[in-house]
Amino acid sequence: MEHVKCQCGHVNPVGTFFCEACGKPFQHEESASLLDMKYEGSARRSITYNKTLVDKVWSFFSSVKVGIWLIVVTLVASAIGTVLPQEMYLPPAVTPSEYYADQYGVFGKMYYDLGFNNLYSSWWYMILLASIGISLVICSLDRVVPLYKALKNQGVTRHRSFLKRQRLFGVSSATTEDITIIQENLIKRRYHVRIENENILAEKGRFSRWGPYVNHIGLIIFLFGAMLRFVPGMYVDEAIWLREGETKEIPGTDGKYYLKNEKFIKEVYSKEEEDKVFDEAIDRVGNSMIPKNYQTNAVLYEAVGSTVAGQEPKMKKVTDYKIRVNDPLKFESFALYQTDYKEGELSKMFLHLEDKTTSEKYGPIEVNLANPEEKYDLGNGYRVELLSYFPDFYFDEEGKPSTKTKVPNNPAFVFKMFTPTTPDGEVSFVAIRQNIEPAGTNKYKMTFAGIETRNATALTVRKDLTLWILALGGTIFMIGVIQGMYWNHRRIWMQRIDGEWWIAGHTNKNWYGFRNEIEKVLSGTDVPQPEDKVLIEKIS
Amino acid sequence: MKKNRFVFRTVILLILVGALAFTLYQNFFTETEKVEIGKEAPDFLVTDMNGSKISLSDLQGKGVLLNFWGTWCKPCEKEMPYMNELYASYKEKGIEMIALNADETEIAVKNFVNQYGLTFPIAIDKGQEILNTYGVGPLPTTFLIDASGTVVEQITGTQTKEQLEEYIKGIVPK
Numbered sequence: 001m002e003h004v005k006c007q008c009g010h011v012n013p014v015g016t017f018f019c020e021a022c023g024k025p026f027q028h029e030e031s032a033s034l035l036d037m038k039y040e041g042s043a044r045r046s047i048t049y050n051k052t053l054v055d056k057v058w059s060f061f062s063s064v065k066v067g068i069w070l071i072v073v074t075l076v077a078s079a080i081g082t083v084l085p086q087e088m089y090l091p092p093a094v095t096p097s098e099y100y101a102d103q104y105g106v107f108g109k110m111y112y113d114l115g116f117n118n119l120y121s122s123w124w125y126m127i128l129l130a131s132i133g134i135s136l137v138i139c140s141l142d143r144v145v146p147l148y149k150a151l152k153n154q155g156v157t158r159h160r161s162f163l164k165r166q167r168l169f170g171v172s173s174a175t176t177e178d179i180t181i182i183q184e185n186l187i188k189r190r191y192h193v194r195i196e197n198e199n200i201l202a203e204k205g206r207f208s209r210w211g212p213y214v215n216h217i218g219l220i221i222f223l224f225g226a227m228l229r230f231v232p233g234m235y236v237d238e239a240i241w242l243r244e245g246e247t248k249e250i251p252g253t254d255g256k257y258y259l260k261n262e263k264f265i266k267e268v269y270s271k272e273e274e275d276k277v278f279d280e281a282i283d284r285v286g287n288s289m290i291p292k293n294y295q296t297n298a299v300l301y302e303a304v305g306s307t308v309a310g311q312e313p314k315m316k317k318v319t320d321y322k323i324r325v326n327d328p329l330k331f332e333s334f335a336l337y338q339t340d341y342k343e344g345e346l347s348k349m350f351l352h353l354e355d356k357t358t359s360e361k362y363g364p365i366e367v368n369l370a371n372p373e374e375k376y377d378l379g380n381g382y383r384v385e386l387l388s389y390f391p392d393f394y395f396d397e398e399g400k401p402s403t404k405t406k407v408p409n410n411p412a413f414v415f416k417m418f419t420p421t422t423p424d425g426e427v428s429f430v431a432i433r434q435n436i437e438p439a440g441t442n443k444y445k446m447t448f449a450g451i452e453t454r455n456a457t458a459l460t461v462r463k464d465l466t467l468w469i470l471a472l473g474g475t476i477f478m479i480g481v482i483q484g485m486y487w488n489h490r491r492i493w494m495q496r497i498d499g500e501w502w503i504a505g506h507t508n509k510n511w512y513g514f515r516n517e518i519e520k521v522l523s524g525t526d527v528p529q530p531e532d533k534v535l536i537e538k539i540s
Numbered sequence: 541m542k543k544n545r546f547v548f549r550t551v552i553l554l555i556l557v558g559a560l561a562f563t564l565y566q567n568f569f570t571e572t573e574k575v576e577i578g579k580e581a582p583d584f585l586v587t588d589m590n591g592s593k594i595s596l597s598d599l600q601g602k603g604v605l606l607n608f609w610g611t612w613c614k615p616c617e618k619e620m621p622y623m624n625e626l627y628a629s630y631k632e633k634g635i636e637m638i639a640l641n642a643d644e645t646e647i648a649v650k651n652f653v654n655q656y657g658l659t660f661p662i663a664i665d666k667g668q669e670i671l672n673t674y675g676v677g678p679l680p681t682t683f684l685i686d687a688s689g690t691v692v693e694q695i696t697g698t699q700t701k702e703q704l705e706e707y708i709k710g711i712v713p714k
Contacts (some may be wrong), residue, residue, distance in 0.1 A: 056548045123564055133584060137556060227559055228568035248667060255674070309673040310584040371645045392612070405610045406644045461563050538558040 005096040010153070013146070015043030021155035023162030033163040034533060040154070042146035067135040071127040074128045077302035083120035084111050088118075133223045140216045151206060153226065155197035158493055160502070165484050168505035168518070170530030178525035179494065185521045186492070205377055209508065211484020218477030225469030236334070237461035243345065244454040245314075246486040248299070252461050255335065258315055264341055264455035267293040286356075297322040300331060312422040318356040323459065333463050342527040346408045348452035351430070353384055353417055354445050367409040384446070389412040395430050402430070417444045489512055492521070503530045511535075575674045577694060581606075581685045584670045586640065586663035589653060594661055596689070599636050603711030604685040605641040608665070608676045611652045615698040616680040620656050622701040626708055627660040634687070634713040640665040642679060687713040 004012045010021035017023040018041040023037065036182040037043070060066060084104060087096050096117055100108035115122055163169065174182075183200065185191050191202035229235035236252035242261035250257045269282055270289040282290065301315035321329040346369055352361040365376040365384055369391065376384040388401070393412035396402040401412060412431035418424075422443055429436040430446045437445075490507040507514040511532065519529055575581065581604075587596040596604065596681035607623065620639070627670055629639050637660040641649050644664065653662055665671050673685065677696070684707050685692040699707070 020638045052546060054546060054549050054553060057553060121567065123568065126564060126567065127560065130556075130563070134556045134560075137552065141552070224559075227563050232566075249669065249672075308583050308585045310586040310663075364710075371646055374647055386647060388651055389645060391645070391648075394576050396614075403648070406610065406642070406648075407614055 008157075009154070010155070013043045014150075016150075017041035017043075018162060019148045019159065020153040021162075022124050023155075024155060024158045024159035025161055025165070029161055031165070033165065034167055039143055039147050040150035042150040045346065046535060058138060058142075061131075061135045061138040064139060067132070067139055067239070070128065070132050070135055074125075074132060077125060077128065079117065080116055084108060084116070086117060086119065094354040106165070122168045129223070131219060134476075136216050136219055140213050144210070144213045151209065154201075156201040156503075157199045158201075158495065158499055160495075161503040163493055163497075163502050166504035166506055167533050168503075168514070168530045169526060169533065170503045171500050172503070172527045173499075174501040174525065174527045175510075178527050180520055181524050182494070182527065185523070186312065189517065189521060191261075191490075191492070193203060198496050200492075202492045202494075203490070205487040205489045207497070208484055208487035208489045211480050211487070213480070213481025214483055215369075215477055218473050218475070220473075220479055220503070222470055222473030225466045227471055228466045228469060234465045236461055238461040239339070239458060240336075240461055241456055241458050242400075243347075245458045250334070250336070250461055252463060255307055256303055257311070257318075257331070257334075258303060258313075259336070260301065261457055261534060262297040262299060262320075264343075264457040265293065265295040266341065267295075268345065275445075294325050294341060296338055296459065297331060298336070298459075300329065307425065328462075333465060335462050337460040337462060338457070339460045340459075342456040344453040345456055346411065346451055347454040349411060350449040350451065351415075351446045352421070352449045353378060353382060354447045356443055356445055367413070369409075369411055370406060379419070383418045385416040385425070387416055387427070390431075399439070413446075415446050417442075417446065427473070470514075488513065489519070492518065501527070517536060546607075568686045575691055575694065577682065577691050579691060580689050581683065581691045584673065585586075585663055586638075586670070588638075588661040588663040589650060590661075592661075594638060594663065596685070600689055601687050602634050602636045603687055603708070603712060603713055604683075605635065605667050605708060605711070606674075606683040606685060607637065608642060608671055608674070608679055608681045609639055610642045610646055610679050611648050613679045617652075619680055619698050620652075620658060622699070622704050624656065624658050624660065627703065630685065630712070635708055635711070637661070639665065639671055642671055643668045676695055680708075684708075684711050686711045 004014055004016060005014060006019035006022060006026075007021040007023055008019060008024065010019055012020050012149075013061060016026065018035065020040070020042070022489055023035075023041075025031075032435045050223055073432070085208045086451065090096060090099055096111060100112040100117060104111065111117065116527065119125055124534050147409075179200075183193060184200040184201075189204075191204045191477055193200060193202045205516045238251040240248060240251060242259065243249055244263055247258055247260040249255055250259050268288045269278070269292050271279055271282055274282065299320045300318040302318050303313035304316050307313040310477055318331065319329075323329045323336055323338050329338045330336075348368045349369060350364040350393065351367065353365070355363050362378045362382045363376075363384075365378070367373070367386070372389055373387055374386050376386070378384065390401055390403040390412040391406055391408040391410075392404040393410050394404050395404055401414075410432060412429070412434070415430060416425045417428060417429050426442040426444055427438055428442060428444075429438075432448075488507050488510050491505065493502075495502050505514060505518060511534070515529070522529060581596060583595060585596045588595055596606075605623070607616075607619075611617075611649060623637055623639070627635070639658075639660065639662045641662065641664045649662065649664055649699070652658075672712055674681075679694075680698065682693075682695045682699070683691055684695070686692050693707060694710065695707065
């Protein structure tokens with residue numbers, strides 16, 4: 001059985017609650033309760049047919065209840081993700097498994113073990129989001145098509161039970177003149193009036209009914225844009241750390257572009273330089289405490305020809321640019337944003353060769369901590385050899401001098417010092433505030449003479465070709481919201497039944513406004529205002 | 541009518557599930573390893589501590605053990621002598637070994653090489669470019685590349701001498 005034929009002759013899809021054309025209810029015809037006008041009583045197919053697996057999956061996602069639960073679960077999950085910092089926001093160089101347990105105890109350990117440290121990129125979170133998307137598509141399709149058909153097929157002449165069971169309903173003995181005035185009023189108020197054997201259907205704002213579906217189309221486009229970020233070449237979000245003087249490949253450009261950090265500049269507001277009027281403002285935070293500018297003087301290079309890993313490519317300068325916060329260097333579809341910095345990383349160390357008895361100093365020698373020279377000649381037979389270098393010095397389990405990392409956080413050296421009086425050389429171990437001699441009988445020592453530091457800058461490498469799709473989706477979303485919110489779908493039926501005029505009204509929202517409008521439509525006639533059954537129930 | 545409905549629903553569901561599957565696949569199965577087993581090993585060109593140039597493409601026809609290491613990394617330190625011993629016995633069988641240091645200072649690498657008397661080619665990977673190309677995470681990481689230049693194995697962490705020898709046997713050219 002595919003169809004149900006109504007008394008009026010209209011053929012309805014099976015599962016329809018009341019006839020599309022005349023509105024005669026198929027069940028409980030004599031009931032006096034309000035008619036459920038949701039989706040115009042149309043048959044939602046998913047509920048009607050439920051045979052194959054595909055149909056079962058379809059009807060699962062077609063349920064608004066399921067959709068709302070998916071949204072609630074996603075909201076709760078998203079909230080959980082904000083309780084502790086996500087892994088990508090942890091301080092650099094910490095081990096996440098230990099960090100969570102150390103900082104937040106048992107709770108932190110559980111958080112990590114459950115995988116909440118990378119919640120937003122977890123597979124189940126993605127599946128949740130995608131399920132919302134699927135639910136949106138199927139819910140919409142399942143409702144918009146029957147609703148469209150039902151509204152298109154609606155007849156002017158309605159079954160009396162349909163009229164009687166509307167929320168706004170009234171019976172009056174109106175005259176023909178009254179009806180003419182009402183008709184004119186309706187047209188003045190931009191109602192679309194259809195007449196069929198004296199019976200009247202006035203309708204406006206049907207457009208509003210499509211709002212939610214337009215809104216969903218926007219959402220789906222938005223989700224599609226978010227999905228496109230995973231297509232290679234559409235989206236890049238990387239970071240690059242560059243010390244002053246360093247040139248590195250820009251990640252995400254496949255070795256095509258290189259960037260050099262010429263200089264990193266941090267400026268602050270100081271009383272000496274700013275106008276007097278700012279003194280008070282500066283004092284509130286402290287002199288030279290308020291940052292004014294973070295800037296990287298960068299040079300962009302393009303690699304020429306094919307490159308082999310491990311060999312410096314031939315580079316062609318493209319441009320130089322002063323990258324500041326919110327003032328990125330843009331090239332092709334990439335943008336480099338100033339995001340972080342590190343000041344005062346040790347880069348050079350200066351040391352004197354000192355005679356222990358006379359305190360006479362020779363030198364100093366300059367040790368480049370990134371790649372030190374091995375021999376330093378101070379002239380007149382004084383020279384120093386670097387035997388070992390530990391950039392991040394510590395004593396390992398066996399008590400041997402060792403390095404923790406390759407970053408010069410705590411440099412230590414083994415020097416061999418040659419002088420005219422000690423031609424065989426003396427060995428000295430030098431670390432910060434430490435001077436160890438193997439025998440303790442050295443005539444000379446290396447003393448600290450100064451350091452040179454350099455700054456490092458961190459830039460975010462960003463490319464996003466999905467933005468316009470997200471904007472398009474967002475715009476359509478908003479249009480849908482406005483369409484559904486600011487217009488009301490209002491209908492007024494007037495029929496002559498048993499010598500009286502029956503008036504019924506329905507709106508999809510804003511009944512207060514609708515009642516007021518009907519009042520205005522009826523003005524100039526003796527026809528009484530139809531009663532609002534819900535309102536009466538509330539009062540009594 | 542019924543058939544249409546079935547086809548329509550199936551197509552829509554397939555599109556939606558397909559989009560989800562694509563996203564999950566992109567997110568979890570690509571880019572995790574830049575060098576894939578069974579694929580050609582990316583070429584590189586370095587200058588070793590003795591000043592001679594080594595490029596992977598010149599080593600076609602030989603089995604190559606490519607090791608990434610650092611002097612601060614204790615497991616690397618443990619592994620190096622094994623590699624040294626194996627190099628002596630497998631060099632004639634057509635095995636080449638290259639140890640690429642993760643951008644440390646010349647003096648640190650030189651001292652390390654002298655300390656352990658390492659005889660196989662060792663080079664500094666300046667700027668860690670090769671390390672990045674190979675997508676190496678923790679050190680030590682070793683790649684085994686066969687005579688045709690295909691990556692056969694990627695090993696992370698210290699190996700015993702016996703384990704290393706087994707791996708090397710697998711890439712001896714026939």
